[in-house]
Amino acid sequence: MKNPKLPEQLHLLPYILKWCLIACLIAALAGSASAFFLFALDYATHWRETHPWIIWLLPLGGFAVGWLYLKTGKPVEAGNNLLIDEIHDPKKVIPLRMAPLVLFGTVMSHLFGASVGREGTAVQMGGALADQLTTLLRLRPQDRRILLMAGISAGFASVFGTPMAGALFGLEVLAIGRMRYDAILPCFVAAIAADQVGLAWGVHHTHYHMGGVVPVALASVAAVIAAGVIFGLVGMVFANSTHRLSGFMKRHVSYAPLRPFIGGAIVAVAVWALGTQRYIGLGIPVIVEAFQQPLAPWDFLGKMVFTVTSLGTGFKGGEVTPLFYIGATVGNALAPLLHLPFSMLAGIGFVAVFAGAANTPIASTIMAVELFGPEIGPFAALACVVAYLFSGHTGIYHAQRVGQGKYLSLPEGLRIGEIGAYKARRREEQASENTGEK
Numbered sequence: 001m002k003n004p005k006l007p008e009q010l011h012l013l014p015y016i017l018k019w020c021l022i023a024c025l026i027a028a029l030a031g032s033a034s035a036f037f038l039f040a041l042d043y044a045t046h047w048r049e050t051h052p053w054i055i056w057l058l059p060l061g062g063f064a065v066g067w068l069y070l071k072t073g074k075p076v077e078a079g080n081n082l083l084i085d086e087i088h089d090p091k092k093v094i095p096l097r098m099a100p101l102v103l104f105g106t107v108m109s110h111l112f113g114a115s116v117g118r119e120g121t122a123v124q125m126g127g128a129l130a131d132q133l134t135t136l137l138r139l140r141p142q143d144r145r146i147l148l149m150a151g152i153s154a155g156f157a158s159v160f161g162t163p164m165a166g167a168l169f170g171l172e173v174l175a176i177g178r179m180r181y182d183a184i185l186p187c188f189v190a191a192i193a194a195d196q197v198g199l200a201w202g203v204h205h206t207h208y209h210m211g212g213v214v215p216v217a218l219a220s221v222a223a224v225i226a227a228g229v230i231f232g233l234v235g236m237v238f239a240n241s242t243h244r245l246s247g248f249m250k251r252h253v254s255y256a257p258l259r260p261f262i263g264g265a266i267v268a269v270a271v272w273a274l275g276t277q278r279y280i281g282l283g284i285p286v287i288v289e290a291f292q293q294p295l296a297p298w299d300f301l302g303k304m305v306f307t308v309t310s311l312g313t314g315f316k317g318g319e320v321t322p323l324f325y326i327g328a329t330v331g332n333a334l335a336p337l338l339h340l341p342f343s344m345l346a347g348i349g350f351v352a353v354f355a356g357a358a359n360t361p362i363a364s365t366i367m368a369v370e371l372f373g374p375e376i377g378p379f380a381a382l383a384c385v386v387a388y389l390f391s392g393h394t395g396i397y398h399a400q401r402v403g404q405g406k407y408l409s410l411p412e413g414l415r416i417g418e419i420g421a422y423k424a425r426r427r428e429e430q431a432s433e434n435t436g437e438k
Helices: 008-050 052-072 080-088 100-110 119-131 141-160 163-172 181-200 218-252 257-274 283-288 301-312 320-338 342-358 361-372 374-390 414-435
Strands: none
Touching: 008 052, 008 100, 008 119, 008 141, 008 181, 052 100, 052 257, 080 119, 080 301, 100 119, 100 141, 100 181, 119 218, 119 320, 141 163, 163 181, 163 361, 218 257, 218 320, 218 342, 218 374, 257 301, 283 320, 283 342, 283 414, 301 320, 320 374, 342 361, 361 374
16 A cells, blocks of 8 residues: 655656566567568568569469468458557457568568558567567556557657657557557657667668758748648548558458459559559658659659559558658659748658658657758648648548547547448438438
């Protein structure tokens, strides 16, 4: 029993010590896993680029990963959505197999030439490894929620080298319009420590050089807000297209391994027809180019089509780095129209399209500051918030809950994947009420 005579701050010491130790353990696991993943990803990408013929094996690679998930990965197939569901409604510890399965699946996707990202892999590895501590430490369900959130933060931070954004991502991604502050200490400790663990292993993150940033003025603010609208709509189109293609494939191709086989064949033929590998893999070189020189205005569309095809047909990886590519190239294309430096608008688009698609405007704003410097902060904040609003009640993570609607009154706790059905029911109910009144 706590001694009521002791100051409240002294009662906090055991709590702080407990979660700092747990968060550091999570960081060691997630940071090391992310480092191994990034090294494997670099090797796979280099091998693909020096052996371009391997793109023709993409259908077989997709089939193999799909078959592996069919036989051993059904409990973890939901990926990031499973982590979010378990945080909201804890049921059972996430199987450890999630980590090696998503690691293998993502590396194979990049080796053969799918257009996928890497954050999903790091987040799933971080969450799965962290959750193994639940039984070991005999944690309560409410503590398990915090454990999973810290794992998500650690994975995100270590794969991108953005500890503050990683911590906020783990807090913000769970629900639209609401953050859980009970996990703020573990998430920040885990994210910062995981980033340091990755650096200790020798991980090097890409540095994006942004040129001058224009002063904050009425014209520049108006231009950035206008760009934010477009960034939000692009994020919405990306999320909706990916989900719809995934649903279409599941309805019409019952045997799961055939879905990535078909998607891989489409991507391989498209790469051959276009004569370029510009739109597959992570696309980091093109993102760097977006900060250095004007690009073709259709680059964002090419990356979107290739990524939607890859993810929508079942390839493993993530959405975030492709969203960075799409955002940077959209910003690059909009810059001359809005009379802003192309490197500045490329950086803003980099984070704002992600903010709209993932419903994480605060984490995205902080990411801009971490990557590009504090001068971009006010503009990034405006663009991310506007993109978040204009992307609507949709997103790349169907398991996200509604904490507070963006501009509509929606039931708290509703999954964003169920919002469409909810709106349809409401329309039917209103139509019935109107008919009854007549």
